[in-house]
Each structure stands twice: as structure tokens, then as C-alpha cells.
Amino acid sequence: MDSRISARALAAALGGWRTREPAYEALADSIRLLCLDNRLAPRTALPAERELAAALELSRSTVAAGYRSLRETGHIASLRGSGSVTLPLRRRDPGRAAAAEGAIDLQQASPPAWPGLAGIMADVAGNAAALVSRVGYDVLGSVELREAIAAHYVRRGVPTSASEVLVTTGAQSAIHLVASVLLGRGDRVLIETPTYPHAVDALRRAGARLVGVPVTTDQGWDLDRAEQAFARTLPVxxxxxxxFQNPTGRSMSQAEREAFLLAGERAGSVLVLDETTADLDIDRGSLPAGFSGSDPSTVVRIGSLGKTVWGGLRVGWIRAEGDLVRRFVAARPAHDLGTPEFEQAVAAALFGDFGEIAAQRSALLRAGRDALVGALETRIPQWRVPVTHGGVSLWIELDAALSSALVMDVRSRGVLLSAGPRFSVDGGHDRHLRLPFTAPPDELVRAVSSLAESWTSVRAGAPVSFVERVESIV
Known part of the structure; x- marks a missing residue:
């Protein structure tokens, strides 16, 4: 057993779980989703039946039945005297592998590889003799790639030298490294909500205390809340x-960028800008002026080729002023010893074709977005579909807080999604669903057909009192 979750914490994580009858199956499904989303880690001890029953205001028999259902599907194990413990993913749903063949997986929100990537790899492999004569990796990154990344920033209007770039094994590695260097246990970090869940995991692993600032598809960032949070909590x-914020797809206006920069400077905070989706423009046009020009020493940028080229090309980077780069380099060996030479050589070659890559990605994402929006407006017109000018996903607003129940139901129909609460910092967002548009248009249309069927089923199965309570809030 690695950890324990209290009845109160589990009740908060479950949110509006009672979306259908019988109650014990709704409870079991909600706990399954927490496991599938890794919001409930493997080998976590669950609360005792009596404690969870009290926290959820249920009978103990209902909780016992829910736990029994979870044991039957292999999500938990229970031992007399030791309670119930969640099981690793590989032991869950052993009979679903065959049923999952041909499923439409919309959990990762990653486009397929850029078509020219294989040719670039073949060209680099042709120069293998020169590559294998090198050490094979280094903690800073090859000069050729760092110069290419620096030139990419210069084209965007951000003066950058190769000495201000550190190459990493993907953006996630960069987030972990930045967090480990800048944060100590208990330090506060201001973060958007909803947001990229793996960043939340990395920051919490570093011991951070997260302070959420709302961002919505229509209103953008809550600047009043952000300025108050900076002034009150003085986040590190x-x-x-x-x-193209993940998952909302929203981009900051110039005023929002300038407000965050000013508030961060006043609080003495380092602004870490995750720009992994910044180049996925469909029809936004020119970039806002904020966060451009010479970055102050308090701005750190993170980028990668995972979304723009291919998720399997694990090359990312950190752009920061020289002293910070040296601190990251000194701390890196505790995480990894560098990015492999072959991947770096491929990445350096790709920057020469970046204009072509960006144009192809824009066309691919436009086709997916337009197909998805059209299918949603036709099949599920009661959902609120935002206008999104780039990125990888739509942040849909449902007409009832049933996102978790919907994700569980549509999974049985061969569509894999992540529920809204997966992207939350402080809980909630069960009225929202992230729908990536990175899959082929025909798959997206089929996925919407399955979602329409599931939504009818989930809405019909939800207790009338629950739906009425939700609709009275809207």
C-alpha cells in the first residue's frame, strides 16, 4: 500500500457522482473513473465502508455493494483487517482488451505524425556514422538543436541565444525539471483551472500547494482573481x-498577458509558460504582442515537438535566462542524463521545414475541428460548443453535470475520453467534457454518434431529483 485517501477527500473527488440508479453502481462507476484517470493512484487504501457511508450520507450496505462491484471488475482488492486497496491498471478490466479493439481513443489529444517525419528520420539515419561517434547524449543539448530552437524564438519576436536553451526529453520532463529546481515543499504555485493534468501531477510531486485561477472558453482568464491570488499568496x-490553453483552447489577449506579467513581477513570481500548443494555429492569425520582446528573467518558456510533429518524438526544451539554465543543468542528472543524439538530430532537421509543418498541422486540425463542431451541432445541439481558433480540443459545456457518467457509458460503446474533472485543480468541471479534434474526421463523427446515444441513456438514467437540482443552478 502506497497511500491512503480519507472519506472526506474521496467524497470531494467523487463530486456529483449520484447520476443514476442503483446508487451503488453509480458510486462504483465514479470510483472506476477516478482510477482510470489516475486521480486515484494504484495501491491507495480506500476509506472503510462505514466512514465513506457517513461522508456520502449513504447506508453502509450501499457502499459495501459498490466496493463489491469494484472487486468483481478487478479495480480493488479487499483483505479482512486491511480494508480495500485500488489495483494497478494492468490488472483492471481483464476481459476488455478484445472489446477495445477498434475503439476511438480521444484521451491523448495528439495528432498523427507529420507525414514528412519518416523521410527526415531516414536522412538522419543515413548519417549514423557521424552520430555514433559522439557520446550519445548530454545534459544541455546539441549546439545545432539549441541554435535552431533559438532561431525559432527569434522568428516569433523573442530574442534568444543558444545559451538560453536547454534541450529536454519532452515537455513533461521540462516541467518536472523546472518544478524540482524552483519549488520547495509547501511553496505556492498559481495555476489555471481547468488545466493540463500531468502538469498538476508534476507540481504536486514537487510539493507545491496549488492556487487555482479560472479560465473559461468565453470570458478567458479571471484577471481579478489572478491579481488577488498573486498579491495574497505570493506564489513562487x-x-x-x-x-490555445489545454483543455479550453482559449488564447490570452494582449491585456491578459500584460496583466499576468505585471502581477507576477509584483509578487516576485516566476512565470512558466507552457507553449507546447502555441504553434497549432488554425485561424487565429497574428500572435498577441504580450509575452514578446526580451523576456524578463522571471519568465521561463517550455516547448516541444510532441504536438506539432509527433508524440513519439520525445524532444522538448526550456528557454530561460542564463543563470536559470545553469541551475537546470546542474539539477538535471538527478532526473536523466540528457536527450539522445538521434532524436536531437531529427529535431534540428525538422526546424528547417517548420513552415511546411505548421501549414500541414493547421489544415489537419481545421478538418478535425470543423467535422467535430458540425457533428455536435447536428446530433447534440443542447451542448454548448465554443469557438476555438487552434490547439487540439474543444471544451464542451454539457447541459447537466454528468461528464463522469457519460465517459463511463460511452467507453462501453468504444469511445475513450477523459471527463471534465480530470482537468480540475480543486474539483468540479463535471459539466464539461474535453473533445480532442486530432483524430480523422470520420472517427470524430462516429464518436459524436456514440456520444449522442450515451447522452440519451445517461440523462434518462440520472435520478430526476439530481437533474432538477442541476438545472436549477444553471
Whole structure:
């Protein structure tokens, strides 16, 4: 057993779980989703039946039946005297592998590889003799790649030298490294909500205390809340996605960028800008002026080729002023010893074709977005579909807080999604669903057909009192 979750914490994580009858199956499904989303880690001890029953205001027999259902599907194990413990993913749903063949997986929100990637790899492999004569990795990154990344920033209007770039094994590695260097246990970090869940995991692993600032598809960032949070909590760091934010797809206006920069400077906070989706423009046009020009020493940028080229190309980077780069380099060996030479050589070659890559990605994402929006407006017109000018996903607003129940139901129909609460910092967002548009248009249309069927089933199965309570809040 690695950890324990209290009845109160589990009740908060479950949110509006009672979306259908019988209650014990709704409870079991909600706990399954927490496990599938890794919001409830493997080998976590669950609360005793009596404690959870009290926290949820249920009978103990209902909780016992829910736990029994979880044991039957292999999600938990129960031992007399030791309670119930969640099981690792590989032991869950042993009979679902065959049923999952041909499923539409919309959990990762990653486009397929850029078509020219294989040719670039073949060209680099042709120069293998020169590559294998090198050490094979280094903690800073090859000069050729760092110069290519620096030139990419210069084209965007951000003066950068190769000495201000550190190459990493993907953006996630960069987030972990930045967090480990800048944060101590208990330090506060301002973060958007909803947000990229793996960033939340990395920051919490570093011991951070997260301070959420809302961002919505229509109103953008809550600047009043953000300015108050900066002034009140004096966060050591702020983690932001200013361009095509994941999952909302929203981009900061110039005023929002300038407000965050000013508030961060006043609080002495380092602004960590995750720009992994910044180049996925469909029809936004020119970039806002904020966060451009010479970055102050308190701005750190993170980028990667995972979304723009291919998720399997694990090359990312950190752009920061020289002293910070040296601190990251000194701390890196505790995480990894560098990015492999072959991947770096491929990445350096790709920057020469970046204009072509960006144009192809824009066309691919436009086709997916338009197909998804059209299918949603036709099949599920009661959902609120935002206008999104780039990025990888739509942040849909449902007409009832049943996102978790919907994700569980549509999974049985061969569509894999992540529920809204997966992207929350402080809980909630069960009225929202992230729908990536990175899959082929025909798959997206089929996925919407399955969602329409599931939504009818989930809405019909939800207790009338629950739906009435939700609709009275809207």
C-alpha cells in the first residue's frame, strides 16, 4: 500500500457522482473513473465502508455493494483487517482488451505524425556514422538543436541565444525539471483551472500547494482573481498556457498577458509558460504582442515537438535566462542524463521545414475541428460548443453535470475520453467534457454518434431529483 485517501477527500473527488440508479453502481462507476484517470493512484487504501457511508450520507450496505462491484471488475482488492486497496491498471478490466479493439481513443489529444517525419528520420539515419561517434547524449543539448530552437524564438519576436536553451526529453520532463529546481515543499504555485493534468501531477510531486485561477472558453482568464491570488499568496511560480490553453483552447489577449506579467513581477513570481500548443494555429492569425520582446528573467518558456510533429518524438526544451539554465543543468542528472543524439538530430532537421509543418498541422486540425463542431451541432445541439481558433480540443459545456457518467457509458460503446474533472485543480468541471479534434474526421463523427446515444441513456438514467437540482443552478 502506497497511500491512503480519507472519506472526506474521496467524497470531494467523487463530486456529483449520484447520476443514476442503483446508487451503488453509480458510486462504483465514479470510483472506476477516478482510477482510470489516475486521480486515484494504484495501491491507495480506500476509506472503510462505514466512514465513506457517513461522508456520502449513504447506508453502509450501499457502499459495501459498490466496493463489491469494484472487486468483481478487478479495480480493488479487499483483505479482512486491511480494508480495500485500488489495483494497478494492468490488472483492471481483464476481459476488455478484445472489446477495445477498434475503439476511438480521444484521451491523448495528439495528432498523427507529420507525414514528412519518416523521410527526415531516414536522412538522419543515413548519417549514423557521424552520430555514433559522439557520446550519445548530454545534459544541455546539441549546439545545432539549441541554435535552431533559438532561431525559432527569434522568428516569433523573442530574442534568444543558444545559451538560453536547454534541450529536454519532452515537455513533461521540462516541467518536472523546472518544478524540482524552483519549488520547495509547501511553496505556492498559481495555476489555471481547468488545466493540463500531468502538469498538476508534476507540481504536486514537487510539493507545491496549488492556487487555482479560472479560465473559461468565453470570458478567458479571471484577471481579478489572478491579481488577488498573486498579491495574497505570493506564489513562487505561476504555470500558464497562454496560447490555445489545454483543455479550453482559449488564447490570452494582449491585456491578459500584460496583466499576468505585471502581477507576477509584483509578487516576485516566476512565470512558466507552457507553449507546447502555441504553434497549432488554425485561424487565429497574428500572435498577441504580450509575452514578446526580451523576456524578463522571471519568465521561463517550455516547448516541444510532441504536438506539432509527433508524440513519439520525445524532444522538448526550456528557454530561460542564463543563470536559470545553469541551475537546470546542474539539477538535471538527478532526473536523466540528457536527450539522445538521434532524436536531437531529427529535431534540428525538422526546424528547417517548420513552415511546411505548421501549414500541414493547421489544415489537419481545421478538418478535425470543423467535422467535430458540425457533428455536435447536428446530433447534440443542447451542448454548448465554443469557438476555438487552434490547439487540439474543444471544451464542451454539457447541459447537466454528468461528464463522469457519460465517459463511463460511452467507453462501453468504444469511445475513450477523459471527463471534465480530470482537468480540475480543486474539483468540479463535471459539466464539461474535453473533445480532442486530432483524430480523422470520420472517427470524430462516429464518436459524436456514440456520444449522442450515451447522452440519451445517461440523462434518462440520472435520478430526476439530481437533474432538477442541476438545472436549477444553471
Amino acid at each position: 511560480m505561476a504555470y500558464l498556457m497562454p496560447d
